[in-house]
Amino acid sequence: MSPAGRPRTFDMEAALQAAMLLFWEQGYEATSLAQLREATGLSSASLYGAFGSKEGLFEKAVEHYIAGPGSVTDVVADETVSPREAVARLLHGSISMQTDTSHPRGCLVALSGTVRAPGAGEAGVRKVVAARRAADRAHIRACVVRGVTSGELAEDTDVNGVTSMIHGFLLGISTQVCDGTSAGHLHAAADAVLANWDARGR
Amino acid sequence: MSPAGRPRTFDMEAALQAAMLLFWEQGYEATSLAQLREATGLSSASLYGAFGSKEGLFEKAVEHYIAGPGSVTDVVADETVSPREAVARLLHGSISMQTDTSHPRGCLVALSGTVRAPGAGEAGVRKVVAARRAADRAHIRACVVRGVTSGELAEDTDVNGVTSMIHGFLLGISTQVCDGTSAGHLHAAADAVLANWDARGR
DNA sequence: TCAATATCGGATCGTTCAATCCATAATTAA
DNA sequence: TTAATTATGGATTGAACGATCCGATATTGA
Known part of the structure; x- marks a missing residue:
């Protein structure tokens, strides 16, 4: 009605x-x-x-x-694919989306609300994007955990360390894209991160 | 006078x-x-x-x-130390500085001027921090090149890829710190990046 | 048919913004 | 001394800010 x-x-x-x-x-x-x-x-x-x-x-x-362009990070929450594959799609997909010239560069979520302003409104702005960042991070961490339990990663893997490495690189993509780093270089960088994943197998 | x-x-x-x-x-x-x-x-x-x-x-x-807290990244321009050591000091030093509670979190250079505003003044703001980011990136790239020539890294190393991986992680540290990621997790992540460096030796 | 409800365009609110002006004070060069 | 130059505190500027108000309009439920 x-x-x-x-x-x-x-x-x-x-x-x-x-x-x-x-x-x-x-x-x-x-x-x-x-x-x-x-x-x-x-x-x-x-x-x-x-x-x-x-x-x-x-x-x-x-x-x-988040429902549109930002949905590229949803793949990392998909537990039906291998954790390595999920992370690979997360990184390469994010790079492709952020360098797409049909819309502004970088990631709205990664670039917003990274500083604390005194106004009350600022806190709300910060909260909404920080929540998405935290969710992405949690999904990355879950992938790393899955990688360890499945044997893709060594048992003694520092879960939080690897998570922070992947999440840090993901967040850094936006600034690099804003500064003009090419999609090709970033895709190669993503492969380097994933090579790290492979090197950590037992 | x-x-x-x-x-x-x-x-x-x-x-x-x-x-x-x-x-x-x-x-x-x-x-x-x-x-x-x-x-x-x-x-x-x-x-x-x-x-x-x-x-x-x-x-x-x-x-x-840049002359003060931001000078931690100067080490990466020091060619008297091995490239791996330079990158290691860059990452760990940046993490220590950015998580130091005696001043605001994150890196002023990494967090500023990442969006394009229409005003003329904005362009100037963007320029000054983007220049520093570009300089840091160039120094990282020089380290990777040195790593290849010195034999620390394989000859077929994708220089721009590894550079983008390291620089991306460096830039991503700021957002993570702003979101509350602990110094310990980030230091472990830096070690993971450096482990990647080691794995690329021939 | 009519009261209640919600949206519309457009004028307008008081506040805050970056920036400037002014009279005065302190210094150097002549 | 005097003229020129620069810094100071404090008042003030016009513009832009986010937000609200208003009369008119369109819809629903009684």
Whole structure:
């Protein structure tokens, strides 16, 4: 049943897509409501009626990102493939997505909310992206654990160490892409990380 | 010979230190001039007289950072030590510095200027930190090349790939530290990267 | 048919932003 | 001394900020 009141006329998906691209390109702080209004074609009233605040819009835009381009990292949570294969797809897939020229460079989740600002709104911005980063890390760690139990990795493998190595490289991809490092070099780097995985087999 | 005119009464080093800590903690965009005025104890006139603009102050603060805490990465440019040793000191030194609780977490250079903003000032902010990142990368690459020529690394080593792996991990340290990853896990991760280096020997 | 509800465009809110101006003070060069 | 130059504190600028208000409009449930 439709809710009472005048129905919304704008396309929510299109608005979130436009907002996502803007936040992705410029970051949360540097993106103004005036820009968001122009990009989405919405008035302040519509924007605030639908999302409550700039921070609320950012959260929804991040969710849209995670469901869209950011979904490339979902493969690492797939336990039906071997842990090495999952990590390989995670790294190579992330590189391909982040260097795709049809949208802004890098990863919105990796680049946002990495500094602490005093405003209350900042904490919320930080929380939503940090949560996704923590989830990715947890999935990587689960892969490493699976690798050890399956025998792909040595028994004495430092799980947290290998996890931090892979996750660190993953996070560093974004900055490198922003600085212009080529996809080819990054794919080779991912192979180097995976070679490390192989070298740790018993 | 002293320059003509009324001499400056404030401590330039102290002012840059205060500004550096603020930019480090909050990032360029989220740091306001009012905060910078309070932290440095200077008036707008003194600030603008000495640095010209917020962007100019940021550039000087970054130089102060590079000469101070950021100097830990200088070791990778030291050609008197073996390339593996240089990379080892780079990674472990960076982790120790970034997790030191006597100052903000992470690396100011790695966390700043990773997004493109439309304003003209943004380009300048981006330039100064991106230049340092490029320099670090070049030094890492030189180490990898030295490793190949010295025989530490195999002749068929993908130089750009290994460089991107090491640099990517280095850049990713900052985000991990901001998210609370422990120094211990990161040191173990650095060892994993270095183990990769060793495994690539011929 | 009508009250209640929710969205719309657009004007507008008070605040904060980076930056500038001004009168005064302190120094050097002539 | 005097003129030129630079730094100082403090008031102030116009613009941009995020957010809200308002009258008009469109829909639902009674």
